[in-house]
Amino acid sequence: xxxxxxxxxxxxxxxxxxxxxxxxxxxxxxxxxxxxxxxxxxxxxxxxxxxxxxxxxxxxxxxxxxxxxxxxxxxxxxxxxxxxxxxxxxxxxxxxxxxxxxxxxxxxxxxxxxxxxxxxxxxxxxxxxxxxxxxxxxxxxxxxxxx
Numbered sequence: 001x002x003x004x005x006x007x008x009x010x011x012x013x014x015x016x017x018x019x020x021x022x023x024x025x026x027x028x029x030x031x032x033x034x035x036x037x038x039x040x041x042x043x044x045x046x047x048x049x050x051x052x053x054x055x056x057x058x059x060x061x062x063x064x065x066x067x068x069x070x071x072x073x074x075x076x077x078x079x080x081x082x083x084x085x086x087x088x089x090x091x092x093x094x095x096x097x098x099x100x101x102x103x104x105x106x107x108x109x110x111x112x113x114x115x116x117x118x119x120x121x122x123x124x125x126x127x128x129x130x131x132x133x134x135x136x137x138x139x140x141x142x143x144x145x146x147x
Contacts, residue, residue: 001134002096004073004080010061012088032092033059033115040065041101041110049102050110054124055095056133059115062101063090067108074098076136084110098130 010031041050062071068085075097082091090113093099101110116122124130131138 001075002094003075004078004097007073007080007091007093007097009082009089010092012063012090031061031113032094035113036116037114037118039112039114041104041112042108044069044104044108046104046106048104049100051099051101052125054098054130054133056122056124057095057116058122059095060093060099061090061113062093063087063111063113065109065111067105068103069101069105069108069110070103072100072102074100076131076134096134098124098127 013030044050062084064084065087068083071082071084071091073080073082073091073093084091104110124133128138
């Protein structure tokens with residue numbers, strides 16, 4: 001079973017000059033998946049959350065291009081939270097993980113590299129259905145989604 005411990009922070013290629021950092025790719029990012037889609041979250045209204053769903057097969061690399069935000073990941077049995085505030089690192093999230101993005105700083109930009117094009121049927125948007133998909137009994141974990 002895929003768990004929150006299968007989600008890992010990955011460094012982005014690049015380095016620092018005396019004046020700034022630079023991340024660049026000339027082909028591959030050495031990701032555990034091929035990139036099929038790239039999208040950004042920005043201008044998120046204060047107090048709003050994004051995500052609140054899981055994917056069946058899609059993998060993601062979530063990168064804080066500017067500013068910061070929190071990623072809360074949940075495998076149905078355990079949760080982990082990450083403060084994403086370094087543009088030279090991203091969090092790799094395989095499928096089967098419930099993800100919530102929250103606490104966006106003003107001006108934050110979240111870039112997501114995804115392994116599949118957008119397919120609505122790839123999403124699990126109901127937490128109880130997610131638990132069923134994972135084979136976890138909802139009555140034991142109902143409070144987990146709300147935390």
